Amino acid sequence: MPPLLFYLLALITLGFGLMVVTGRNPVTCALSLAASFVGLATLFLSLDAYFIGIIQILVYAGAVMVLFLFIIMLLDIKAEEGKQMNLPAIISGVLLAVLLTLQIIAVVSSTAMAKQSTQSAPLELAAAAEKIGNAALLPTITNDLKTGTLPDIKLIGFTLFDQYGFHLQVIGLLLLVGTVGVVVLSKREKGGAA
Amino acid sequence: MITLGHYLVVSGMLFALGLAGVIARRNILIVYMCLEMMLSAANLALVGFSRFHLVNGLPDYTAQSLVFFTITVAAAEVAVGLAIIVALFRTKQSVDVESVTKLQG
Amino acid sequence: MHASIILLLPLFSALAVLLGHRQLKGAAVLISVGSSIISFVACLFFLAADDDNKLLLPFIHVGQFQVGIEALIDQQSRGMMFIVSFIGMLVHIFSLGYMKDDDAKPRFFGALSLFMFSMTGIVLAGNLIMMFIFWELVGLSSYLLIGHWYQKASAAEACKKAFLTNRIGDFGFMIGILLLFGANGGNVNLDDLGSAFTSGPLRPDAPGYSAGFTTAAALCIFLGAVGKSAQFPLHVWLPDAMEGPTPVSALIHAATMVAAGVYMLVRVSFLITASPLAAEIIAGIGCVTALLAALMATQQNDIKRVLAYSTLSQLGYMVMAVGAVAMAAQHGHDPHGPNPGHPAMFHLYTHAFFKAMLFLGSGAIIYACHHEQDIWKMGGLRKHMPVTFWTFAIGTIALMGVPPLSGFWSKEAVLGTAYDSGSNILFHAGSITAALTAFYMTRLLIVTFFGKPRTDAAHHATEAPMVMILPLAVLALFSIFSAFDVLATPLQALKPPHVEGHQTVLFASLVALIVGAGGAIYLYRGKTSDPVNIKLFANKFYFDEIYSVIVRVCQDRLAWIVTGLERVFVDGLIARLPTAIIARLGAATRMLQGGHLQGYTFLLGGGVIAVVYLVVFVLPRLGH
Numbered sequence: 001m002p003p004l005l006f007y008l009l010a011l012i013t014l015g016f017g018l019m020v021v022t023g024r025n026p027v028t029c030a031l032s033l034a035a036s037f038v039g040l041a042t043l044f045l046s047l048d049a050y051f052i053g054i055i056q057i058l059v060y061a062g063a064v065m066v067l068f069l070f071i072i073m074l075l076d077i078k079a080e081e082g083k084q085m086n087l088p089a090i091i092s093g094v095l096l097a098v099l100l101t102l103q104i105i106a107v108v109s110s111t112a113m114a115k116q117s118t119q120s121a122p123l124e125l126a127a128a129a130e131k132i133g134n135a136a137l138l139p140t141i142t143n144d145l146k147t148g149t150l151p152d153i154k155l156i157g158f159t160l161f162d163q164y165g166f167h168l169q170v171i172g173l174l175l176l177v178g179t180v181g182v183v184v185l186s187k188r189e190k191g192g193a194a
Numbered sequence: 195m196i197t198l199g200h201y202l203v204v205s206g207m208l209f210a211l212g213l214a215g216v217i218a219r220r221n222i223l224i225v226y227m228c229l230e231m232m233l234s235a236a237n238l239a240l241v242g243f244s245r246f247h248l249v250n251g252l253p254d255y256t257a258q259s260l261v262f263f264t265i266t267v268a269a270a271e272v273a274v275g276l277a278i279i280v281a282l283f284r285t286k287q288s289v290d291v292e293s294v295t296k297l298q299g
Numbered sequence: 300m301h302a303s304i305i306l307l308l309p310l311f312s313a314l315a316v317l318l319g320h321r322q323l324k325g326a327a328v329l330i331s332v333g334s335s336i337i338s339f340v341a342c343l344f345f346l347a348a349d350d351d352n353k354l355l356l357p358f359i360h361v362g363q364f365q366v367g368i369e370a371l372i373d374q375q376s377r378g379m380m381f382i383v384s385f386i387g388m389l390v391h392i393f394s395l396g397y398m399k400d401d402d403a404k405p406r407f408f409g410a411l412s413l414f415m416f417s418m419t420g421i422v423l424a425g426n427l428i429m430m431f432i433f434w435e436l437v438g439l440s441s442y443l444l445i446g447h448w449y450q451k452a453s454a455a456e457a458c459k460k461a462f463l464t465n466r467i468g469d470f471g472f473m474i475g476i477l478l479l480f481g482a483n484g485g486n487v488n489l490d491d492l493g494s495a496f497t498s499g500p501l502r503p504d505a506p507g508y509s510a511g512f513t514t515a516a517a518l519c520i521f522l523g524a525v526g527k528s529a530q531f532p533l534h535v536w537l538p539d540a541m542e543g544p545t546p547v548s549a550l551i552h553a554a555t556m557v558a559a560g561v562y563m564l565v566r567v568s569f570l571i572t573a574s575p576l577a578a579e580i581i582a583g584i585g586c587v588t589a590l591l592a593a594l595m596a597t598q599q600n601d602i603k604r605v606l607a608y609s610t611l612s613q614l615g616y617m618v619m620a621v622g623a624v625a626m627a628a629q630h631g632h633d634p635h636g637p638n639p640g641h642p643a644m645f646h647l648y649t650h651a652f653f654k655a656m657l658f659l660g661s662g663a664i665i666y667a668c669h670h671e672q673d674i675w676k677m678g679g680l681r682k683h684m685p686v687t688f689w690t691f692a693i694g695t696i697a698l699m700g701v702p703p704l705s706g707f708w709s710k711e712a713v714l715g716t717a718y719d720s721g722s723n724i725l726f727h728a729g730s731i732t733a734a735l736t737a738f739y740m741t742r743l744l745i746v747t748f749f750g751k752p753r754t755d756a757a758h759h760a761t762e763a764p765m766v767m768i769l770p771l772a773v774l775a776l777f778s779i780f781s782a783f784d785v786l787a788t789p790l791q792a793l794k795p796p797h798v799e800g801h802q803t804v805l806f807a808s809l810v811a812l813i814v815g816a817g818g819a820i821y822l823y824r825g826k827t828s829d830p831v832n833i834k835l836f837a838n839k840f841y842f843d844e845i846y847s848v849i850v851r852v853c854q855d856r857l858a859w860i861v862t863g864l865e866r867v868f869v870d871g872l873i874a875r876l877p878t879a880i881i882a883r884l885g886a887a888t889r890m891l892q893g894g895h896l897q898g899y900t901f902l903l904g905g906g907v908i909a910v911v912y913l914v915v916f917v918l919p920r921l922g923h
Contacts, residue, residue, distance in 0.1 A: 003195070003196055006196045006200065010200075010204045013204065013208065014204065014207055014208060014211070017208055017211045017212070017231055018211060020211075020215060020224070020227055020228060020231060021211055021212075021214055021215035021218070021219070021228060023224075026221060026223055026224060029223075029224050029227055030227065033227050033230065033231065036231065036234075037234065040208075040234055040237075040238060043201070043204070043238060044238070044241050047201070047241050047242060047244075047245040048245055048253060049241045049244065049245065049253070049258055049261075051258070052237075052241055052258055052261050052262065052265075055262065055265055056234075056237075056265065059265050059266075059269050060230075060234070060265065060268075060269075063269060064230065064268070064269055064272045067272060067273065067276060068223065068226075068227065068272070068276070071223065071276045071279065071280060072223060074280070075223075075279075075280065075283050075289065077221070077223065077289055086218070086220060089217055089218050089897055089901075090218045092217060092218075092901050093213070093214035093215070093216075093217035093218035093901070094214055094218070096210075096213055096214065096217065096901065096904045096905060096908065097210035097211060097213055097214035098210070099908050100206065100209070100210045100213065100904070100907075100908055101206055101207055101210045103908060103911050103912065103915070104202065104203060104206030104207075104210075105203055105206070106915075106916075107911075107915055108199045108202045108203055108206075109199065113198065113246070114197060114198045114199035114202060115197050115198070115199060116197060116198050116246050117195045117196055117197045117198070118196070118245070119195065120195075121246055121248060123248070123251055123252060123253070124248075124251030125251065125252075127250075127251050128250045128251035128252045131250040131251070150252075155252065155255055156255050156258050156259065156262070159255040159256065159258075159259055160259050160262065163256075163259075164259050167259075167263065171263055171266050171267070174266075174267065174270055175266065175270055178270035178271075178273055178274050179273075181274050181277070182273050182274055182277045185274070185277035185278060185280075185281050186277050186280065186281070188284075213900075213904050216897065216900050217897045217900050217901050217904070218897075225896075225897075291895075291896055291897060292895070294896075295893070295894040295895055295896070296894060297892070297893055297894025298894075
């Protein structure tokens with residue numbers, strides 16, 4: 001994608017991320033995080049990961065952040081006082097962040113694999129049509145590939161259910177347990193204070 | 195030209211931001227939010243690798259499946275975590291991180 | 300064999316008395332006196348013993364290092380042994396009468412026996428370490444005896460002072476012994492040392508000879524004599540030691556213990572001869588002591604104090620003679636012949652008898668005047684106590700050096716050596732001291748015995764009992780005749796041969812005698828109070844005050860320095876600093892587990908960064 005677009009989107013993501021970290025008001029932080037997620041989703045889209053990008057907006061920005069906002073409203077959390085700054089923690093946090101960033105930049109810039117770009121590694125859709133193994137049994141996938149579109153959702157669905165079916169069931173169980181747990185944790189004690 | 199390296203650097207910076215937020219903030223909810231940011235940064239790295247590790251000319255969907263699972267787990271975790279925070283708030287009447295520290299010194 | 304009896308009998312007596320006096324009661328005293336008499340009889344046999352250097356008891360044997368209880372028997376030790384046991388026996392008998400009314404008689408006689416044991420040990424000592432052991436024991440006995448009436452504050456102070464001053468001298472003595480020990484390869488036997496210094500590796504013309512070392516060793520050993528024989532500047536304890544009972548003063552502080560220093564110097568005379576500088580210093584100090592003490596004695600009013608300063612002065616004479624002999628040897632007046640004698644030992648010998656008698660006589664006077672010691676409160680005792688008067692007078696003229704009594708011969712020997720030594724100062728100072736001696740002794744005699752009784756106590760004084768008179772009479776005989784060969788030879792006295800041609804010395808001593816005695820008679824005849832009043836002499840040249848200031852200042856400065864060092868180093872560096880470091884480290888480490896969520900996160904993140912750094916940047920460089 002054009003570099004300008006990438007930088008813009010990256011700036012949005014990181015900028016709102018910074019606002020999350022430095023915002024005084026919790027609501028400001030939550031909304032900034034949602035915006036950051038949207039930026040992140042666009043980055044996913046630019047990487048030809050359409051399904052994941054949409055899921056990111058649906059689940060993260062749509063459900064998780066809304067849940068956050070619900071809780072903030074429920075607990076009626078006020079903005080933090082400015083004078084309670086925890087200076088050693090701030091300094092150490094900033095220090096760690098800077099160090100980590102430098103390390104990652106150093107590592108990334110020294111590997112050859114990181115020098116690939118979308119132009120230099122294009123998707124070969126037509127050639128993939130014959131070689132995709134069992135997925136070729138599904139005519140919709142093969143047709144889409146032959147016509148030159150990437151059937152992202154279908155492919156990921158196929159991968160999930162074919163290779164990682166068991167894991168999917170486990171995740172389902174996890175969600176069930178999570179639901180039950182939430183209900184249990186939210187119970188009020190008999191006669192206890194609110 | 196936007197290379198994989200760019201995406202990885204963005205992912206790294208997002209992760210670093212999240213880490214800084216976790217360490218520096220006092221409000222437990224905001225700490226939690228920064229934690230989510232860290233998770234998302236990891237997702238971005240994974241998606242980047244998935245796109246550039248081609249299997250038969252197509253992206254490697256193993257990584258994208260992992261991202262799917264990660265998002266799911268993160269959602270469940272947020273739900274449960276917030277329930278815990280609410281329960282904690284009921285006893286301590288404060289969302290300060292220090293209020294749950296019982297060790298002295 | 301006799302040596303062992305003389306050495307061990309008093310020890311057993313002391314142990315018996317000090318440990319069992321409750322059971323023995325009255326017999327304790329008799330045990331002590333009896334042991335002194337038996338020792339004396341054994342000593343008479345001992346006088347005829349042969350020269351010997353035998354090991355009585357192997358004491359220490361550690362690897363190459365051996366020290367034994369050895370007895371060195373020669374003319375010097377035989378003569379000294381006679382003095383010690385004879386005067387010891389007489390003092391024991393005298394004490395039977397003097398201490399009759401005392402409450403703590405067993406303690407006194409036990410300490411007296413202990414002293415006899417220790418003194419015998421010094422006399423018989425064949426090596427320097429044994430001598431040092433008994434040296435210290437003698438100091439202990441002196442402490443016990445001076446402080447016999449310890450309930451009196453002045454007596455307690457005095458015995459402490461004596462011990463401490465002695466200790467300073469003993470420190471030097473020990474250093475000297477160690478120097479000789481090192482130089483002679485671990486052997487401090489007196490015979491061996493003597494041969495090493497005269498003909499062995501330490502003699503003056505040997506290749507390894509070091510004048511500085513020999514002088515240092517000689518002076519360190521001399522320090523021991525300075526302490527024990529109360530030379531300047533450690534003389535301050537002897538006058539205060541008069542707080543003890545008078546028999547103690549007679550035995551210890553006139554005849555025997557203070558003479559031990561001189562005895563020891565004569566024993567190591569080979570060392571002094573090997574170092575001319577040390578000889579000069581020794582003679583000088585002896586001379587200063589003699590003169591200073593004589594000046595101080597002219598203004599004292601306590602009968603025992605006068606005698607104490609007189610003892611100091613005569614000890615100064617003896618030490619001066621020790622140094623002068625070595626100096627005279629440098630000028631070619633080397634003593635030789637079958638019986639060379641030694642002026643210091645000879646003077647010690649004659650001095651012992653008449654000084655002991657003077658002290659015992661003063662004891663009789665004090666006893667008769669109901670423990671009054673100020674001479675200006677006496678007077679006219681000549682008529683009341685004739686025997687005491689005559690014996691005291693004999694002792695006085697012996698001490699002054701009137702011919703033909705013993706004191707004259709020994710004093711002439713001392714002055715003769717001073718004349719031969721080549722130093723005019725020694726001879727002149729010696730003569731002036733002789734004049735002063737005559738002066739103050741005549742003063743003492745006149746004020747105490749002549750004139751009218753000045754108090755009631757003096758008026759009602761009667762003669763002392765026989766048990767006290769007898770020793771006085773015996774000692775008076777010895778004072779007169781001890782210098783003549785009829786007594787000197789069998790008693791092994793180291794009498795130097797009479798030197799012809801010393802007219803100057805004879806003249807000087809006679810003139811000094813007449814001037815001093817005449818001056819005293821002129822000034823003090825018929826007076827009831829002291830016409831001369833020189834504060835400097837009466838206050839003992841303020842030595843005690845100077846010393847106490849020095850001690851206090853040194854102590855304060857030293858304490859200040861030590862406190863500072865302790866506060867900085869011991870307390871701060873060694874105690875506080877590690878504590879503070881550990882506390883800080885602990886506080887810092889405690890923060891690792893503070894229970895702070897974000898602390899843990901920080902550590903986590905830090906750990907990850909560190910690991911990444913190591914794996915990605917460091918290990919490839921090391922070749923993994």
